[in-house]
Amino acid sequence: MSKMIEIRWHGRGGQGAKTAALLFADACLGAGMYIQAFPEYGPERTGAPVASYNRISGEPITIHSAVESPSVVVILDPTLIGAVDVMKGLPQDGVVLVNTNETTEEMGKKLGLNGQKLFVLDASTISKETIGRDIPNTPMLGALVGATGMVDFDSMIEDTEAKLKKKFRNKPEVIAGNVQAIRQAYETVKAQHA
Amino acid sequence: MSETKTETSLKGVKNLAALTGNEAVAQALRQINPDVIAAYPITPATEIVQIFSTYVSDGLVNTEFVAVESEHSAMSATIGASAAGARAMTATSSQGLALMWEMLYIASGLRRPIVMPVVNRALSSPINIHCDHSDTMGARDAGWLHIFSEDAQEAYDNTIQAIRISEHPDIQLPTMVTMDGFIISHGMEVVKMLDDDVVRDFVGTYKPDTYLLDVDKPVTMGGLDFTDFYFEHRRQLAEPMEAAPGVVKQIGEEYGKLTGRKFGLYEGYMLDDADYVMVLLGSTAGTAKTIIPELRAKGIKAGLLKLRMFRPFPYDEVAGLLAGRKAVAVMDRSDGLAGLGGPVFGEIRSALYEAKQRPPLADYVYGLGGRDCGPAQLMQVFEDMQKMAVTGAAANRVNYLGVRE
Secondary structure, X not given: OOOOEEEEEEEEOOOOHHHHHHHHHHHHXXXXXXXXXXXXXXXXXXXXXXXXXXXXXXXXXXXXXXXXXXXXEEEOOHHHEOOEOOOOOOOOOOEEEEEOOOOHHHHHHHXXXXXXXXXXXXXXXXXXXXXXXXXXXXXXXXXXXXXXXXXXXXXXXXXXXXXXXXXXXXXXXXXXXXXXXXXXXXXXXXXXXX | OOEOOOOOOOOOOOOEEEEEHHHHHHHHHHHXXXXXXEEOOOOOOHHHHHHHHHHHHOOOOOOEEEEOOOHHHHXXXXXXXXXXXXXXXXXXXXXXXXXXXXXXXXXXXXXXXXXXXXXXXXXXXXXXXXXXXXXXXXXXXXXXXXXXXXXXXXXXXXXXXXXXXXXXXXXXXXXXXXXXXXXXXXOEEEEEOOOHHHHHHHHOOOOOOOOXXXXXXXXXXXXXXXXXXXXXXXXXXXXXXXXXXXXXXXXXXXHHHHHOOOOOOEEEEOOOOOOEEEXXXXXXXXXXXXXXXXXXXXXXXXEEEEEOEEXXXXXXXXXXXXXXXXXXXXXXXXXXXXXXXXXXXXXXXXXXXOOOOOOOEEEEEOOHHHOOOOHHHHHHHHHHHHHHHHHOOOOOOEEEOOOOO
16 A cells, blocks of 8 residues: 555544544554544644544655545534535535434435445444443544454454554453444444445 | 665664554653653653653652652753752653643753653644644753654654763753654654663763752752843853754764764765755654655655754754755645744754855645645646746745645
8 A cells, every 4th residue: 555545634623534534544554554643733622623633654654734525524513514614525425324223314415415425324323332332443443444444343343452552551340341432433334335 | 965875674683672652762761761751741752651650650660759749840950950950850751741841941051961752743733643844943942952753763762862972071951852742752663672771871871060959059949130141141051052063973973982873963965966955853754765756757856954952952963054055945744823824944954044145945835734845746846946046046045845735
């Protein structure tokens, strides 16, 4: 993979948009790719709209300016649609993933798709059933891999598990739930490939 | 000339890590394992010492960690520890560096080889937490060596090398190693780390020549000079600055043999035959590296001169590199408010004074307070340079890039 892929994550403060970008970057590095992961820093408050970004490439990444035209957009919270221009800069052949309980048709209309490929999944419900809380970032990570196939799923889940073990060394009970959430989301999105 | 061409495959590379700039520097500090770190938190540099404090509490380092009540105290304690004979360090940013001001001059005046990572952030007012270079640029005449880093890897590499540079017998001066706030400090990138023992062997054990706790060789530090000796003592500070370029190159070579990453006073990117040269410091140099090949593909001979050392400033090298070019654009991520552009512009103009073929020259103040500077803005500067080459002079000597007027 020599062409650089740029990803924008939309969420609300506390939903883990930053962590998702960091975890995804780490998994891509594990697969031998060059990575960048960075949040957009503004007035951070729980619930306020936030964004974070990834750049992934087979070649060294030297660019250090903002991501203007991502090829993938991941939306952790559907209530951001309309409040934030979530489709900004996404080209016609781009991919958008939304955490929603609406159908692809309903969501497609709401987003005003212009040729982009849409994947939907109810990551919040998956998260509540597996982790016990509505933290949609890790399932959306699985969904991203399912949608783009950018990294091998098994190696991604292995890397993410290792990273979560480090992050939650005082809360080991959340790790199995997260891994289950990622797997379930991955399968849900895989099934939507036309 | 140091043109960059490195192996790009990550296959089989050991000690690869996905780290933010702050994490990378914290790791470097852990590997250096200094005797003392005294620090006070400030965004966006806080994480460096916050992460390091966990290494202290986890027993991974032998460092005495001193949590102080201000940056003025942080630098004071660091100077005190260094004077006592310890390898002492701190880290800061922006207002924190500003509060250290009087102590910065004392660190250099006492010839303390302190290494301080600084995360570049704008100065108030208005309050802003984002990147520009006005904080360390304001300290450019404080007698500190000043090394800029493009990315997290360089911040890591420069921090390790700075220990050897500062402690070199011919230098004995403090060094600040900078990285761009948030863009690098909080951006995660691939970092090739060294083994702990490799870093420890490279930096070696600190053996100070003179220190206060050496009872066999008592010395005074921080004495009072009247008109009789002050001038002589200050005059002595110019000598290590003259010696620094040679030492920096020698240690950069040695580090290159160890790591495959060679460092000098600057880095040239497609510079050798370039007609249009952009001069940059810090993270935006990486962005320039993405557009220069595009310009080359169109037959436009664009190139980049990325300065690594800002103090001492490599006047002769820069003059040699820039003389005879069709046009040169200097990029300043701080405004000197000097009446004629930013601090880098002043140095470049000065360096070119004796050059036989002075190129048309313009300054571009950009990115203040974290304003994004992307490929489109840099392209505009290269377009301006092509016009300058035709007319023989810049339309405006000083330009403000990406600002609403």
